[in-house]
Structures are given as structure tokens and as C-alpha cells.
Amino acid sequence: MDVPAPSPTQCVLGVTIALPEPWATRVRGVRVAVGDPHGNAIPPHVTLLPPTAVEKTALNAVAAHVIRVAARSVPFTLRVAGVGTFRPVSPVVFLGVAEGGPAIDALQQDLRAADGPLNRDLRFPFHPHVTLAHEVDDAALDQAARAGQDIAATFVVDRIHLQRLAPDGSWAALATPALGAAVHPGGTADPLA
Numbered sequence: 358m359d360v361p362a363p364s365p366t367q368c369v370l371g372v373t374i375a376l377p378e379p380w381a382t383r384v385r386g387v388r389v390a391v392g393d394p395h396g397n398a399i400p401p402h403v404t405l406l407p408p409t410a411v412e413k414t415a416l417n418a419v420a421a422h423v424i425r426v427a428a429r430s431v432p433f434t435l436r437v438a439g440v441g442t443f444r445p446v447s448p449v450v451f452l453g454v455a456e457g458g459p460a461i462d463a464l465q466q467d468l469r470a471a472d473g474p475l476n477r478d479l480r481f482p483f484h485p486h487v488t489l490a491h492e493v494d495d496a497a498l499d500q501a502a503r504a505g506q507d508i509a510a511t512f513v514v515d516r517i518h519l520q521r522l523a524p525d526g527s528w529a530a531l532a533t534p535a536l537g538a539a540v541h542p543g544g545t546a547d548p549l550a
Contacts, residue, residue, distance in 0.1 A: 363410040369522035373402035380510035387504045391497040427534035433460040438509035450501045451486035
């Protein structure tokens with residue numbers, strides 16, 4: 358997993374859509390079975406904001422921004438199905454987004470808006486997906502692709518997840534705002550309190 362190295366005054370954040378059960382267990386099982394080193398540490402998800410280093414002093418502003426973005430978005434149906442790969446550029450096999458792509462793209466663009474605290478350029482073009490295997494050899498990637506053929510998930514996305522990278526490589530939830538939820542005037546109360 359390509360994670361920016363934060364300075365001592367920074368932390369690494371990400372924003373995701375969690376893959377619900379029973380599909381999360383199935384995807385985690387594929388990752389673990391093929392030897393993916395992140396199989397147990399990273400919950401199955403669709404990334405809206407990749408790992409991003411931010412100043413620790415900006416955490417409240419970032420959380421308030423994520424809550425506002427969620428509030429002005431509406432729940433939508435997401436379907437993940439079909440296996441794809443980023444090979445040869447990156448050793449990744451994934452489940453693609455078959456439905457809900459425009460809503461996901463709107464969310465990620467809103468999160469990275471020019472006037473917001475998460476305004477960043479992406480290293481790679483945005484391509485929503487659920488990772489089945491990463492950082493394993495070609496045989497393991499092929500095994501993950503075969504296992505992923507039978508996984509298809511359809512669910513309603515009604516919230517997003519702001520997470521912080523822990524020193525052990527796991528992710529801790531900071532906020533899980535609902536899509537379409539009312540925001541109190543100003544929207545700047547301390548969301549991390």
C-alpha cells in the first residue's frame with residue numbers, strides 16, 4: 358500500500374465507503390488466502406480519498422468538511438462486480454464498480470474540492486474499486502481474480518468513513534457521517550470531541 362510518509366506534525370487520513378457483510382468477509386477471505394499482507398489490516402472498501410497526509414491541527418476542519426460533503430450528498434445504490442486489474446502498472450486485482458460510479462465520482466471530487474482542506478491532486482486517475490489482492494506475486498493475483506469472479510455485492514451507500522492510519526498499519530474511524538444528514542448551522546462544531 359502506497360502511503361505518504363507524514364512529518365511529525367501530520368497524520369494520514371483516508372475516506373472510504375465500507376463494503377458491508379457478508380461481502381466484506383468474502384473479500385477479506387480472498388485477500389488472506391492469497392497472502393495479501395494487508396488482508397486483515399484493511400477493511401474491504403471503495404476509496405474516496407486515498408491515504409493523505411494532513412496537519413494534525415487541521416483534523417477538526419477536515420472532519421467538518423467530510424461531514425458537510427456527506428450531508429449534501431444523497432444515498433445511492435452501489436454494485437461491485439466483475440474482476441479487473443491494474444497490472445502491469447500496479448500489482449492489484451479488484452472488483453469493479455458496476456453501478457453507482459457517477460455518485461462515487463461526485464463524492465470524491467467534492468471531498469477534494471479546491472476550496473476545501475483536502476484539495477489534492479491524485480497520483481493516478483480515480484478508478485473506484487474494491488481490492489481483492491495487492492502486493493502479491495502474479496500467481497496469487499491470478500488466484501484472487503478467479504476467486505473474485507463469484508463475488509457481486511449490491512447495497513445502499515448511506516454513509517462514508519473518515520479514517521486515520523494507526524502506527525500498526527490499521528485504520529481507525531474518526532467519523533462516519535450519514536449521506537443526506539442535516540448539518541447544524543456553521544457545521545464547525547468539534548466533530549472529533
